[in-house]
Amino acid sequence: MKLEGINLTKTFGSHHALSGAEFCTSDDARVIALLGPSGGGKSTLLRVLGCLLVPEIGSVSMDGEVLPHDEVGALAERRKNGFVFQGYNLFPHLTALENIALPLRSVHGMTAPDACARAQELLERLGLSSHANKRPSQLSGGQQQRAAIARALAPKPRLLLLDEPTSALDPVMTGEVLDVIRELAESGQNIVLATHEISFARQVADWVVFLAEGKVVESSAATDFFTQPKNPLAKRYLEGLSKYR
Amino acid sequence: MTWLNSRSPLALGIWSIVLIAGVSAALYATFAAVQYRWNWSGVWPYRYQFISGWLTTLGISLGAMLFSVIVGFLLMAGGRSSWTPVRLFATGMTAFLRGTPLLVQLLIGYYVIANALRINEPLLVGTLLLGFFEGAYLAEIFRGAVESIGASQRESARAVGFSVPQTYRYVIIPQAFRRALPGTTGQLVSLIKDSSLLSVIGIEELVQKVRILNAGNYTALEGYIPLAIAYLAVTLPLTWWARTLERRFAYET
Incomplete structure (x- = not known):
């Protein structure tokens, strides 16, 4: 590129x-x-x-x-594109899974089951599958950034x-x-x-x-x-x- | 005895009983000191009038609450509009509604504006006017909540590709809702009490009924004490309900 x-x-x-x-x-x-x-x-x-x-x-x-x-x-x-910033990337009122799945549904037009499956797939790839249903405040800083990377990668930027x-x-x-x-x-x-x-x-x-x-x-x-x-x-x-x- | 200072249900229960007993004793002593002569039998025949006034107050309050939330949201959104006439209108309306007495708004709104529009429904007009007045306060509470959502959240929303309406729908409003709850509850409690002013346009709500009752019996507290209790019967559950809502939407940022 x-x-x-x-x-x-x-x-x-x-x-x-x-x-x-x-x-x-x-x-x-x-x-x-x-x-x-x-x-x-x-x-x-x-x-x-x-x-x-x-x-x-x-x-x-x-x-x-x-x-x-x-x-x-x-x-x-x-x-x-996919973005990751210094910190406070994630939406605090949503779980890690929803942080990834919501933009897939509402921006990229995926169906709810597809978006959820894609979000799970990324969380697994980034070693966060056991944290899917936690809110950002329940994750460590490193986990938050990995979840943010997962969200950025989900739509295949x-x-x-x-x-x-x-x-x-x-x-x-x-x-x-x-x-x-x-x-x-x-x-x-x-x-x-x-x-x-x-x-x-x-x-x-x-x-x-x-x-x-x-x-x-x-x-x-x-x-x-x-x-x-x-x-x-x-x-x-x-x-x-x-x-x- | 640290458990007496804990948040356990037992400790809370004991302290509630102690405090209620203390306040009751103080009240009783005060009434005894002024040697107030009670006349409960005189006011008893007015009980159905009292209940009908209470129901009127409830109806007005409920209607005005729903309307005021809509008005508050529209004034807040209008005040943030990038379109200058809309923004000026919304901020001007908010300042006017907050800056003038409800009494004057009711008198002019009913006897002049509604009259000019040939609307002769005091209940409807009163409910709408009350909704406008409280809505202007709610607009400022909502504005504070929306503006408290940080720039990093807005940028994250842009970064995941949300349009402006999507940013409000998915990111700002859900978070602002939680922050606006305590202030909104307080305003709705005020609204219930402010509904008493609707008597100036001829609506016989609770306070007006109590005035009639007192005038007929040369009583005062026999009307006003049940009046206070009748208001508490609505405002306390509202406050508790709001607290449970706050807990349900609680999350750390």
Whole structure:
């Protein structure tokens, strides 16, 4: 999958989250890591790529097709994607099973038995089958994130977008969630992942987009990026993050 | 004796009896001190009048409750509309209904507006006017509940592909419902009591019946004490019912 961003600009009030970000991945990129310091625009870029946000200027194209900017078109695009955020993804009033089955029924038009079967299948795949009827508050943070991943995967998304999915978790839970993401990456799922887990990104990503201050400072194949980053900022960031891990 | 401070049914029962006995004793002492002369036999013949007033109050309250929930929901939804005239109308109506006395709304609504529209049904008009008044308060309670649902929930709803109506139906309203319950119950209890004001447009509801009864016998408390009990007989079960609803929809966020 080829992702291309042209002159992407997105502001929130007076804050420029993205100011003219530009990048282009290779034609066969599958796991794209968005790296960079906090506040650099990773989350905003991820939301723009997934059509959760529409940029004021610029455009994104996916395999040569430009993503729509109108609400109807953006909603249709969002329905093809799967999202997982930092935390508080799940609907607290619904069980883990209902969290997955409800969008399948009401958004993707599945019948109730089909949606339930698909939800069970995913919960089982993510090792949560014994927690199907628990509410999110009865699950650990890691279980919640795995349930959120299950929900995102249920409609077989073209693209799975993960926004720092482990940054609210302790190391053990981080491990269990990263295991799941690695399996997905190895099974061929298209993924865009914003993260600070550098060593994990090094293992799974095949393309890296490095952002700082709302601009893309480096966009290159993962092997090149991790062995010889061209940009001095990226280099310092990598050194700083790998110091203690 | 820590069990006396526990939430066990026995401890709650014992404390309830102690508190009721204490309050009764205090009341009795107060009435004894002012040497109130009771005249229960004078008010007894009015019992059927009293019950008919109570039923009128119940009917008005029930009708106005249903109507006020609809009004409250519409005013809340209108106030959040992105369409400016709708939003202005809804917020303006809410401010007007909350900001003026119910008494004035009843008088103008019945003697001017309903009269101009040639509607001569005091019960119907009174019930609707009461529903509008309480609905404006409910609109603000509902608005608070809806706005308390966090941005991350709205974003999750967008992310799973819900449209705006679906987001309200599946995510916001079910969660807001639970948060709006305590405030809504309080408002509905107020509504029952506010229904007494409908006597100004000639409706003989419970309070009006008690006034007639007292006027006929030169009594006061013989009418007002049963009046208070008759209101409690409705408001207490409503409060308890709301509590069980709250428990049923309880979940941690």
